[in-house]
Structures are given as C-alpha cells and as structure tokens.
Amino acid sequence: MSKNHYKVAGARLNDANNLTSKILSIVKRDSNPKDLGFFSSSTTLSNKITVASSVDGVGTKSRIFKYFGDYSNLGHDIVNHCVNDILPSGAKPLIFLDYLAFSSVNEVDILRVVEGIAEACKYVGCSLVGGETAQMTDIYESGDLEIVGFMMGLIEEKKRPKLNTIRSGDLVVGIPSNGLHTNGYTLVRKIFNIEKNQDVLNSLVPGTRFSLGEMLTSPHKSYFHLLWDSLEHIKSIAHITGGGIPGNAGRSIPDDFKVVVNTKAWEIPNLFRFIKDFGKVTETEMYNVFNMGLGMLVIIDCSKKDLILDLNDEMKVVGHIEKRMPREAKVVLKGTEDENSG
Structure with a gap:
C-alpha cells in the first residue's frame, strides 16, 4: 500500500473535514444551535431545560460482523458512541432512536442489533423510543448493514464543561479504550484484506490471547458511569473517535490553548502495534486514524489529579495544557515522528 493508506482505502480525512466545516457554516447561518463543533450540540427548550443531541453511525465496522462476532455488539457500539458524544456537554442520556438500512440481512442478525441497542440504553437509563428500518436492495450489497443512532440527553448545569476555567498547566488524563471502538475499520479491512481472507480474523493478535476478530468486534466502551458523578470536577472532555x-x-479547549500529549505516557495496545506493523502504516497516520488506546481525554486542574485518577486504575496523566500562539497547532503529540499534529 502507499504512504497514505487511509486515502488508498477510500477514506479521505481532509476532504471529510472540509465538508464538515462547510456544513457547519450553513447550519450556523440558518439556525442557532449551541456548541456546534463540540461533540454534541445543545438547545435550550426553556429557562430550566437544555438538551444535548448527537447522531452517529458505526461505519464499516458492521462489515466485520458478516464474518465474525455477535451482532448485538453493534447495538452497544452505536448507543455507547452517542453516550460518549453527549457526556462532554454534561448531558444524561434521555432518549435514543436508531436507523438500520440494508439490502438483505438475516432477520436474526437485525434482531440481535436491536437487542444490543436496548441493552445499552437500559445500562445508561435511556429510553429507546423509536427507529426506522429501510431495505434498499439497489443501494447496499448483500449482507451490508448501515447502523445510525440519534441520542438526546438532559444537560445538568453543574456538570457542563468549564471551558472558561482552562489554564496553562492543567492536566490531561487519558482513559483506556476497548480497541478501535467504531473508527478506522475501512483502513483495517484493507490492510488485512478481510473481504477476501476471512481466516485472518481467527489469527491471534501478537502479545495477546485474543484473535483479531475478537478484538475488532469488541464494543465501543461507554464512559458514562465512570465519569458522571465526577463531572463537576472536570473542566472538559474529548471523545477520541474519527481523526x-x-x-x-x-x-x-478554547482556541487560545493547545493540548500537549506525551505519547510515551501510556502503553500502546498490541492491537494497534499489529495493525501498524502488518500494514506498514506510518506512526503519524496511526495517530490520525485510530484512538491508539485512549477512548477519552479529560482536562482537570492539578488539584483534582488524585480524585480523578482514583476512579480507575488504568487512567493516566498523558499530557497538559499550554498557551497557544497564532497559527500553532491545537494538539501536539510529543514523542512521535511528527510532533506538530493538528
């Protein structure tokens, strides 16, 4: 494969980001939602009620399940992704709706997805209030499944992000992911040629007791119960997904600050090392595509370090906040081949 594996695989991050920027400009022009560009947008319904909303999909991860895994995990994937998108806004999940589109998929598999959605909603106290299924034989290939979810949550004022309190010297705490979550599957499918070589899914990932298929079909982790009771002590949260x-x-963070991350502060999981080595992917591209073992970053005051780290033994301080000069990158990855990241 060429130097830019993701582009060859059919995914162009720069094109997608440019399109997103243009869409945001239209939305800002014709309506007035808050927090656009954050991980969810918020809308005030009354003086006392503000809601956060998010919509997302599992992408091409669903294609792995044609050959390996329990389809119910995809239900957990889409709910947990949305949960993690509204959590940075200080929102508690309220309602969820799903959209499932396919050409021809086994009915049992569809029902397993919905069961997973229902289970994940129940886990965070969210009501599954509706959905849509669409069979489009001339759009999707046989066995393909498009899974999209919409979530709305109720924002609690004291749990909102405190962006105006962010200062140089604040700490960045990393929370481990559960594999790829729901991003990077287009690249992974191409690297391992999964469509033509399904047997590779049964191969053990070096340094682990798990097969590639098991690790690729692990569900997106929900961070709601881990962080909800401590949001008052957290300044901001970043959900590490596509990009x-x-x-x-x-x-x-505000534009006049930057996040400095020390990539040597945590152990990169073996799955990501396997992908990098097998596909001969550059370190820069790995960090631009995958979460690299961190599903969330939490920004806190130094005085809250022990309180937050005590939430989970695997959480680590992985960086800090610095003042940002004009035209400087907002994110700097220390310890990589390209430290000026984005």
Missing part, C-alpha cells in the same frame, strides 16, 4: 487524538483533543 484520533489530533482530530478531537483540540475540540475540547
């Missing part, structure tokens, strides 16, 4: 740390960490 990796460079594409998401900067969304959680």
Whole structure:
C-alpha cells in the first residue's frame, strides 16, 4: 500500500473535514444551535431545560460482523458512541432512536442489533423510543448493514464543561479504550484484506490471547458511569473517535490553548502495534486514524489529579495544557515522528 493508506482505502480525512466545516457554516447561518463543533450540540427548550443531541453511525465496522462476532455488539457500539458524544456537554442520556438500512440481512442478525441497542440504553437509563428500518436492495450489497443512532440527553448545569476555567498547566488524563471502538475499520479491512481472507480474523493478535476478530468486534466502551458523578470536577472532555487524538483533543479547549500529549505516557495496545506493523502504516497516520488506546481525554486542574485518577486504575496523566500562539497547532503529540499534529 502507499504512504497514505487511509486515502488508498477510500477514506479521505481532509476532504471529510472540509465538508464538515462547510456544513457547519450553513447550519450556523440558518439556525442557532449551541456548541456546534463540540461533540454534541445543545438547545435550550426553556429557562430550566437544555438538551444535548448527537447522531452517529458505526461505519464499516458492521462489515466485520458478516464474518465474525455477535451482532448485538453493534447495538452497544452505536448507543455507547452517542453516550460518549453527549457526556462532554454534561448531558444524561434521555432518549435514543436508531436507523438500520440494508439490502438483505438475516432477520436474526437485525434482531440481535436491536437487542444490543436496548441493552445499552437500559445500562445508561435511556429510553429507546423509536427507529426506522429501510431495505434498499439497489443501494447496499448483500449482507451490508448501515447502523445510525440519534441520542438526546438532559444537560445538568453543574456538570457542563468549564471551558472558561482552562489554564496553562492543567492536566490531561487519558482513559483506556476497548480497541478501535467504531473508527478506522475501512483502513483495517484493507490492510488485512478481510473481504477476501476471512481466516485472518481467527489469527491471534501478537502479545495477546485474543484473535483479531475478537478484538475488532469488541464494543465501543461507554464512559458514562465512570465519569458522571465526577463531572463537576472536570473542566472538559474529548471523545477520541474519527481523526484520533489530533482530530478531537483540540475540540475540547478554547482556541487560545493547545493540548500537549506525551505519547510515551501510556502503553500502546498490541492491537494497534499489529495493525501498524502488518500494514506498514506510518506512526503519524496511526495517530490520525485510530484512538491508539485512549477512548477519552479529560482536562482537570492539578488539584483534582488524585480524585480523578482514583476512579480507575488504568487512567493516566498523558499530557497538559499550554498557551497557544497564532497559527500553532491545537494538539501536539510529543514523542512521535511528527510532533506538530493538528
């Protein structure tokens, strides 16, 4: 494969980011939602009620399940992704709706997805209030499944992000991910040629007791119960999804600051090392595509360090906040081949 593996695989991050910027300009022109560009947008319904909303999909991860895994995990994927998108706004999940589109998929598999959605909603106290299924034989290939979810949550004022309190010297705490979550699957499918070589999914990932298929079908982790009771002590949160740390960490801070991440502060999981080595992917591209083992970054005051780290033994301080000069990158990855990241 060429130097830019993701582009060859059919995914162009720069094109997608440019399109998103143009869409945001239209939305800002014709309506007045708050927090656009954050991980969810918020709308005030009355003097006392503000809601956060998010919509997302599982992308091409669903294609792995044609050959390996329990379809119910995809239900957990889409709910947990949305939960993690509204959590940085200080929102508690309220309602969820799903959209499932396919050409021809086994009915049992569809029902397993919905069961997973229902289970994940129940886990965070969210009501599954509706959905849509669409069979489009001339759009999707046989076995393809498009899974999209919409979530709305109720924002609690004391749990809102405190962006105006962010200062140089604040700490950045990393929370481990559960594999790829729901991003980077287009690249992974191409690297391992999964469509033509499904047997590779049964191969053990070096340094682990798990197969590639098991690790690729692990569900997106929900951070709601871990963080909800401590949001008052957290200044901001970044959900690390598509675009990796460079594409998401900067969304959680004001423009006059930057996030400095020390990539040597945590152990990169073996799955990501396997992908990098097998596909001969550059370190820069790995960080621009994958979460690299961190599903969320939490920004806190130094005085809250022990309180937050005590929430989970695997959480680590992975960086800090610095003042940003004009034209400087908002995210700097120390210890990589390209430290000026994004």
